[in-house]
Amino acid sequence: MQVSLTEIKFDSNGLVPAIVQDAETNEVLMMAYMNQQSLQLTLEKGETYFWSRSREELWHKGATSGNVQHVIELRADCDADTLLIRVHPAGPACHTGNRTCFYREFGP
């Protein structure tokens, strides 16, 4: 079943959450937010673009670090309000240098 850009439901801030997954290992790498422009750029350029909520600016992942994410597949969920982006990462996803941002386990 296909989905198109116009069907994506952006929230009241104009954003949609995007889960980034390694297309080879299936590891979940990070989650970030896209506005319409960053989603359009991601589709056009084949690399991930997000909207940085903290910096309030368009964010080309890897533009400064070199750790771009090559898009292999872009999916939406049943109600088109969450994206799943399967990528080949050129380097670690996390600003801490970890391969994935999800390196913190729940403990006591």
Next chain:
Amino acid sequence: MQVSLTEIKFDSNGLVPAIVQDAETNEVLMMAYMNQQSLQLTLEKGETYFWSRSREELWHKGATSGNVQHVIELRADCDADTLLIRVHPAGPACHTGNRTCFYREFGP
């Protein structure tokens, strides 16, 4: 690196996004939101609980369908504002009957 419940950053609506991943296949199954109560219940009961934004109520995944999700591992990301829950699902994650909610591919 460990993380505890008190470190989780809930948003202005008291919610945190939770990505649910199959612990065996690594398939991303769904994304939903947790408030503090549902996260606490998930940790205590070992099955996923969410906050349904549409129904505005606590939601025990699978309570009616039987498709509960047994929690294998619970992780948070670097800045503790997104959760990753690795589960053994008792059945399809999606209300459509699909194994995963992310069955829609971007098309032209």
